[in-house]
Each structure stands twice: as C-alpha cells, then as structure tokens.
Amino acid sequence: MNTKPQAITTLIPKYLVLLLLLCSTPLLANETIQGEMKEVHSLVDNIYPYTLKKGRLSNNEISKLSESIDLLKQHISQIQTDALPKSPTFQLSYNMMLEHLDQTQQALSNADYSYALALVSELPQFCSSCHTQDNASRHFDSSNITSQLKTDFKKGNYHFMMRDYQEALLDFNDHLAKQRKIKHGYGNTEAMEKILVIYLNIYKDPQSARTYFNRLLESGKLELSLAIDVNHWLHGFDVVENSQYAINKADDIDNLTKDLIKFADGTFAPIWIKEEDKVTAIWLRGLIFDYMTQHPQDKGSAKLLYWLASLDSALEYGLYYQLPELYLKSCVENYPKDAFAQKCFKQYESLITLQYTGSKGTSIPEYQQERIEQLRKLLP
Numbered sequence: 001m002n003t004k005p006q007a008i009t010t011l012i013p014k015y016l017v018l019l020l021l022l023c024s025t026p027l028l029a030n031e032t033i034q035g036e037m038k039e040v041h042s043l044v045d046n047i048y049p050y051t052l053k054k055g056r057l058s059n060n061e062i063s064k065l066s067e068s069i070d071l072l073k074q075h076i077s078q079i080q081t082d083a084l085p086k087s088p089t090f091q092l093s094y095n096m097m098l099e100h101l102d103q104t105q106q107a108l109s110n111a112d113y114s115y116a117l118a119l120v121s122e123l124p125q126f127c128s129s130c131h132t133q134d135n136a137s138r139h140f141d142s143s144n145i146t147s148q149l150k151t152d153f154k155k156g157n158y159h160f161m162m163r164d165y166q167e168a169l170l171d172f173n174d175h176l177a178k179q180r181k182i183k184h185g186y187g188n189t190e191a192m193e194k195i196l197v198i199y200l201n202i203y204k205d206p207q208s209a210r211t212y213f214n215r216l217l218e219s220g221k222l223e224l225s226l227a228i229d230v231n232h233w234l235h236g237f238d239v240v241e242n243s244q245y246a247i248n249k250a251d252d253i254d255n256l257t258k259d260l261i262k263f264a265d266g267t268f269a270p271i272w273i274k275e276e277d278k279v280t281a282i283w284l285r286g287l288i289f290d291y292m293t294q295h296p297q298d299k300g301s302a303k304l305l306y307w308l309a310s311l312d313s314a315l316e317y318g319l320y321y322q323l324p325e326l327y328l329k330s331c332v333e334n335y336p337k338d339a340f341a342q343k344c345f346k347q348y349e350s351l352i353t354l355q356y357t358g359s360k361g362t363s364i365p366e367y368q369q370e371r372i373e374q375l376r377k378l379l380p
Contacts, residue, residue: 036079043072048145048158051121057113065120066108073101096326151175153187156194165198176216183223192216192226196233200240200279201286209279210237229275236279245283247291250300253307256284261314268343269350270314278315285311302335306344313351325351329375336378345375 046068050061057065080094100119107116149155156171172191182188192213199209216222217230247253260281264271273281288308291298298304309327328351331344349372356364364372 036075039075040072040079043068043075045145047072047120047123049148050117051123053117057117062108062113065116066105069101069104069108073098073105076101096323151187152178153191156191160194160198165202169195169198176221179221181223182216182221182226184226189226192230196279197282200282201289204286206237206240206279206283210234213237232274232276233279235276239280240283243280245280245287247287250291250298250303253284253288253304256287257307257310260284261310264350264354268346269354270310270347272316273311273314281311281315285315302331302338302340302344305331305335306340306347309344309347313347329371332375332378337380341379345379348372348375 046064050065053061076094076097080098100123104116104119107113107119146155146158149158152171152175156168156175159165159168159171162168172195175187175191176182179186179188195212196209199205199212213230213233217227217234222230245256247256260273260277261270262272262274263269285308288304288311292301292304292308305327309324309331312327313324325348328344328348331338332341332348335341352364352368352372356368
C-alpha cells in the first residue's frame with residue numbers, strides 16, 4: 001500500500017533504479033514480471049555508474065556496458081509483452097525506451113562512445129518523465145547506488161526515478177536546506193519542481209504541497225524571482241482545491257485547458273504556461289493520465305494525446321523528456337481520420353521546426369524531414 005508522507009514541515013535536514021519498473025507497474029500480469037524486474041534492478045546497478053562517467057571508456061567497460069544494455073532491452077521487451085493492458089501513453093513509453101536502447105546499442109557498435117554515454121546519461125530524465133504517469137511507489141533497495149552519490153540532489157533524483165518518493169522529498173528538502181540563499185540553478189529549481197510534481201501528480205495532495213512551499217517561502221531563503229513563483233504556486237493550490245476539476249469524458253479537457261496554454265506566434269507550438277497556471281497544468285496532466293489509464297480505448301484518445309503533448313511542451317520541464325513528440329506522432333499514426341490528427345501533425349511539425357531554428361534560419365535534419373513527410377501522408 002502506498003504510504004503518503006506528511007508534508008515536510010521544516011527546512012532543517014531530517015535525516016535510477018534508472019529503468020526500474022519503467023512505466024508499467026501499477027498493475028502486474030503475474031509473478032513472471034516480478035522476476036523480470038529483479039533482473040532489471042540488477043542490470044541498472046551495473047549501468048547507473050555510466051550516467052556519471054567522465055572521460056574515456058576502457059575496453060572492459062565498453063564490453064560490460066554493451067552486455068548490460070542488450071540484456072536490459074531483452075527484459076524490457078518481455079515485460080512489455082507480459083504486462084496487463086495500459087493506456088496508450090504507457091505503451092508509447094515502452095516503445096520509446098526500446099528505441100532509445102537500440103540507438104545506444106548502435107552507437108556502441110559504431111565505436112561512437114561519446115554519443116553512447118550521452119544516450120545513457122539521458123535515460124534517467126526519460127524515466128523520470130515516464131514515472132510521473134501514475135502514482136505507483138514500488139521500488140527495490142537503492143542503498144547500493146545512493147551510497148555512491150555525493151549530494152542530496154543526486155540522491156533525490158535517484159529516489160525519484162526509483163519511485164521512492166518519500167526519500168526523494170527528504171533528499172530534495174535537505175538539498176534546499178543547505179543553501180544559504182536559494183537561487184535559480186544549482187539544482188534548486190529542479191528540486192522544487194520535482195517536489196511539486198510528487199505532491200500533485202503522485203500523491204494528489206495540494207494541501208501538503210501548500211504547507212511545504214508556504215514554509216519554504218517563510219524561511220526567507222528564496223531569491224525574489226523564486227519567491228514570486230512560489231507565491232503563484234500557493235494561489236494555484238487554492239484554485240485546484242476549490243475548482244473541482246474532473247475529466248468524465250474526453251471533451252471535458254477542452255474547457256479545462258482553454259486559455260491555459262500560450263502558443264508561439266505564427267506556429268502551432270505550445271511554448272509556455274504562466275507561472276500562476278503551472279499548478280493547474282500539472283494537476284490536469286495527472287487527470288488526463290488517470291482518464292486514459294481507465295479508458296484506454298476511448299474514442300477521444302486523439303484529443304487527449306494532443307492536449308497531453310501541449311501541456312508537457314508548455315510546462316517546459318526536463319521531466320517530460322521527448323514525450324510530447326511521441327504523443328503527437330502516435331495521435332497521427334493511430335487516429336489519422338480524427339479531427340485532432342491535423343492539430344497533432346501541425347504541432348509536431350512546429351515543434352520539430354523550432355528545435356532546429358537558429359540565427360541563420362531553419363535546418364531540419366533529413367531523418368526528421370522524412371518523419372514529417374511520413375506523417376503528412378497518413379492524413380486524409
């Protein structure tokens with residue numbers, strides 16, 4: 001049973017499984033998956049140090065990393081097969097992880113070790129975004145890895161990926177407590193945002209979030225810009241508690257997101273959400289995931305994928321790594337005749353274009369151009 005921690009009421013310190021449980025373990029099909037996850041846990045212990053690796057790899061390290069990636073891919077493929085049916089977003093996350101591991105394998109085969117390490121280092125961010133799709137808290141013992149981590153911030157990130165959210169809250173709190181002045185950067189903003197996500201998406205507890213951030217504000221340690229942000233969040237908690245937000249059918253999301261997301265001028269790309277609306281946006285993101293998990297075959301899935309991608313893009317969190325493009329691509333591929341497929345395509349095209357726009361104009365890689373054209377051909 002998931003035990004929700006009390007709100008952290010003081011700034012005085014109290015004191016990956018990187019791919020563990022992937023995105024799929026709120027429900028397990030059978031004991032076979034439990035055994036598979038133990039194997040994943042063991043492999044992650046082998047892989048995680050590479051996410052912190054600096055410098056060149058020895059031949060022995062290359063061999064061990066390659067073997068671990070290959071085995072990890074096999075176990076995740078098996079878990080994907082055995083897991084009970086999930087919402088479209090869970091299956092997309094599986095596919096994306098396997099594709100990412102394929103790219104890592106290819107980079108190792110091509111002796112492009114710098115790129116391989118870059119891909120490995122991106123895995124924790126992906127796992128974090130994936131795990132915020134549900135409120136599961138299953139985890140294995142993490143002491144073997146956390147004992148090697150030197151900072152509370154790194155420990156917090158590891159526990160966050162582990163779904164050990166109570167420990168993550170304590171770690172991030174300790175990290176913030178040790179700052180003489182809490183400024184942008186230094187992991188401070190990310191720690192605060194992950195605390196926000198844990199309370200809203202995982203524990204669905206805006207009251208405890210308010211208690212925590214109100215005490216953080218009262219500590220006087222926040223620099224002015226962060227203090228202003230937290231003030232907006234405190235107002236957002238009131239809005240969420242008093243507004244009775246609910247998604248009983250896909251069409252409900254249109255009204256809930258109306259005027260919430262700002263789009264780039266002349267494009268279909270969602271680029272930002274006002275700080276005062278951030279709490280509401282994160283809360284709605286959780287409601288969409290809940291609805292899609294309960295209604296995996298809903299006729300409004302294209303609309304839900306569109307708004308989910310829009311929220312994740314506009315929130316601009318590193319937490320939601322690459323998922324918006326994946327949601328939009330799935331929207332077009334699986335629901336090409338739906339009215340929202342056109343919107344999904346236009347947003348996908350705009351996001352890709354913005355990614356490769358520099359001072360000299362747009363230069364989209366050939367493989368990205370091919371993906372765009374493939375999706376365009378699917379539309380009526």
